[in-house]
Amino acid sequence: MELSIMLVFGAGILSFISPCVFPLYPSYLSFITGLSVKEISNRKDQSVQIKNKVMLHTLMFVLGLSIVFFILGSAFTLIGDIFYQYQDLIRMLGAIFIIAMGFFLTGIFQPVSMLKEKRVIKLAKKPGDT
Numbered sequence: 001m002e003l004s005i006m007l008v009f010g011a012g013i014l015s016f017i018s019p020c021v022f023p024l025y026p027s028y029l030s031f032i033t034g035l036s037v038k039e040i041s042n043r044k045d046q047s048v049q050i051k052n053k054v055m056l057h058t059l060m061f062v063l064g065l066s067i068v069f070f071i072l073g074s075a076f077t078l079i080g081d082i083f084y085q086y087q088d089l090i091r092m093l094g095a096i097f098i099i100a101m102g103f104f105l106t107g108i109f110q111p112v113s114m115l116k117e118k119r120v121i122k123l124a125k126k127p128g129d130t
Helices: 002-016 022-033 037-041 048-085 087-106
Strands: none
Touching: 022 048, 048 087
């Protein structure tokens, strides 16, 4: 357990310091803090209020991002559990579909209603028409 946590942490650090991410840092800092890069880099104007604002905005950004990924992870776990629960049914339906497509491609099964072409024609309006 401890090894996997350390591996994940190390992978996160490596992805954070990768060269392809460096150009994104100024825009992320500006987005998170609401300050321009010039205001952030100005070391003379580093008041406690700006530092608190940066910290609060950063924490809220990380919290919001974490919530989104938590919800996505939970949703896909639920979908995966449903697929796992019904894997036999899905496998049988897939086999039936493959056999039906084989019959269709060999010409044994030709559903006429599915071989018809249907189009929706949208007529262009002429200038002056209302």
